[in-house]
Amino acid sequence: MTDDDILAEFRAAEALLEGHFILSSGLRSSRYLQCARVLMDPARAARLATALAAKIPADVRARVDVVVAPAMGGLICGHELARALGVLSMFVERPTGTFELRRGFRLEPGQTVLLMEDVVTTGLSSREAIAAVQAAGGAVIHAASLVDRSNGTADLGVPFTPLIRLDVPSYSADALPPELAAIPAVKPGSRAA
Numbered sequence: 717m718t719d720d721d722i723l724a725e726f727r728a729a730e731a732l733l734e735g736h737f738i739l740s741s742g743l744r745s746s747r748y749l750q751c752a753r754v755l756m757d758p759a760r761a762a763r764l765a766t767a768l769a770a771k772i773p774a775d776v777r778a779r780v781d782v783v784v785a786p787a788m789g790g791l792i793c794g795h796e797l798a799r800a801l802g803v804l805s806m807f808v809e810r811p812t813g814t815f816e817l818r819r820g821f822r823l824e825p826g827q828t829v830l831l832m833e834d835v836v837t838t839g840l841s842s843r844e845a846i847a848a849v850q851a852a853g854g855a856v857i858h859a860a861s862l863v864d865r866s867n868g869t870a871d872l873g874v875p876f877t878p879l880i881r882l883d884v885p886s887y888s889a890d891a892l893p894p895e896l897a898a899i900p901a902v903k904p905g906s907r908a909a
């Protein structure tokens with residue numbers, strides 16, 4: 717799948733939003749990739765996950781035991797990637813503010829994990845999820861996402877394969893361009909403010 721094919725899937729799903737968004741990190745942006753809209757069509761989700769699986773290095777595909785995804789955004793794409801890789805799928809969630817494995821999910825010591833996100837902006841959520849997996853005994857060998865909008869800045873501490881990289885600017889709240897400052901902000905994600 718080319719970048720144009722991937723963008724066409726996002727456009728067809730009406731997932732390329734414009735406005736004034738408060739991101740998980742607190743940064744602001746005029747653009748938001750709403751992956752939930754992309755993933756609401758299971759056939760589209762499967763196409764994108766299959767394309768992403770093909771981009772992941774063959775040695776990683778051969779070694780990985782489990783895909784772990786941070787809820788909420790990572791859930792569906794993590795499950796679809798696990799299906800494409802033929803491995804198990806788990807998720808971490810943060811009911812008390814910090815990611816943890818719940819619901820009877822457990823990792824055997826040294827089990828190899830691929831961390832799957834929907835979007836990487838600063839990489840903070842991925843790093844927090846990786847820390848939770850490591851605390852649970854897993855060995856995170858790779859990270860992946862549908863979208864990397866970090867403009868090359870995110871360091872996840874492990875090799876990282878996004879399906880697509882998009883150059884999308886983000887701003888700190890006290891340095892908004894005038895066109896953003898002029899419109900009210902919305903916060904689509906679920907991280908507590």
Ligand SMILES: O=P(O)(O)OC[C@H]1O[C@H](OP(=O)(O)OP(=O)(O)O)[C@H](O)[C@@H]1O
Nearest residue numbers: 740788789837838839840841905906907
């Ligand atoms: O790289 P980062 O700066 O951490 O931003 C990306 C994260 O933000 C979004 O999640 P969010 O915290 O909004 O919650 P959600 O997944 O529950 O919607 C997205 O799903 C990633 O997890």
Ligand SMILES: O=C(O)c1cc(=O)[nH]c(=O)[nH]1
Nearest residue numbers: 739740748749835837905
């Ligand atoms: O940084 C985020 O919170 C974020 C950005 C984006 O474009 N899409 C998304 O789901 N989250």
Ligand SMILES: [Mg+2]
Nearest residue numbers: 787788789790
């Ligand atoms: Mg998330």
